[in-house]
Amino acid sequence: MVKKDAGKTGFTQKPSYARPTSKVAALATMIHYLVYDKAEIQYKREQAKTELYVCFLLDSSGSMMKDKQIAFIKGLVATTIARYKTRRIKYAAVALHNGTAQLLSAPTLHAKDLLQAVAALKTGGKTNMQSGFALLHQLMKTNMQQKASLYIFTDGKINAGNTAAPFEEAVRYYKQYLSAIRETTVVNNESGFVKLGKAGELAEAIRAKLVTIRE
Numbered sequence: 001m002v003k004k005d006a007g008k009t010g011f012t013q014k015p016s017y018a019r020p021t022s023k024v025a026a027l028a029t030m031i032h033y034l035v036y037d038k039a040e041i042q043y044k045r046e047q048a049k050t051e052l053y054v055c056f057l058l059d060s061s062g063s064m065m066k067d068k069q070i071a072f073i074k075g076l077v078a079t080t081i082a083r084y085k086t087r088r089i090k091y092a093a094v095a096l097h098n099g100t101a102q103l104l105s106a107p108t109l110h111a112k113d114l115l116q117a118v119a120a121l122k123t124g125g126k127t128n129m130q131s132g133f134a135l136l137h138q139l140m141k142t143n144m145q146q147k148a149s150l151y152i153f154t155d156g157k158i159n160a161g162n163t164a165a166p167f168e169e170a171v172r173y174y175k176q177y178l179s180a181i182r183e184t185t186v187v188n189n190e191s192g193f194v195k196l197g198k199a200g201e202l203a204e205a206i207r208a209k210l211v212t213i214r215e
Helices: 026-036 066-083 111-119 131-139 166-177 196-205
Strands: 002-005 012-013 019-024 043-047 051-059 088-097 098-110 150-156 183-186 207-211
Touching: 043 051, 051 066, 051 111, 066 088, 066 111, 066 150, 088 111, 088 131, 098 111, 098 131, 131 166, 150 196, 166 196, 183 196, 196 207
Parallel strands: 051 088, 051 150, 150 183, 183 207
Antiparallel strands: 002 012, 019 043, 088 098
């Protein structure tokens, strides 16, 4: 595409950040000849595929419903791959275990590797959500967050942190450092006859979508 530039030979080309291919662009070649009075073959340019990130934050405390979570994650990965066939999707996973956070998978294009890491995850201990958010913050730069979907699997029983109010601590951290994330979903895996609804409170506090794993 060309535009007028009064200070030069009449036209200049807009800069292109796409990669050239071996295919000849006939129209662009003709325009180049008419503008510059010089025969120079122009090639079609291939736009780089948009890169997306899908991140999982897994509450692996003693109350985690491990088998159902793994099945749910497999479904999400399969759906994401089918939906964005033409895009590069990198998957990452962080687990909350024994009062801290651990990296299960750095961003990878190989979904099978992530699923294997999730399947081998052990359960137990308290839930430190702020620790998980901090690890995600280290993992993703701001520009990555803008292209990321985050799924938080938890029953919302946040009972560990650096302060006496770990729930509020986690919410503050998310709002300060992770608010650029394109889309966040809290997946409620609360089980048992008596349900406290803490996952819903977390979703509301960080303005995330809420779904239930039984769905």
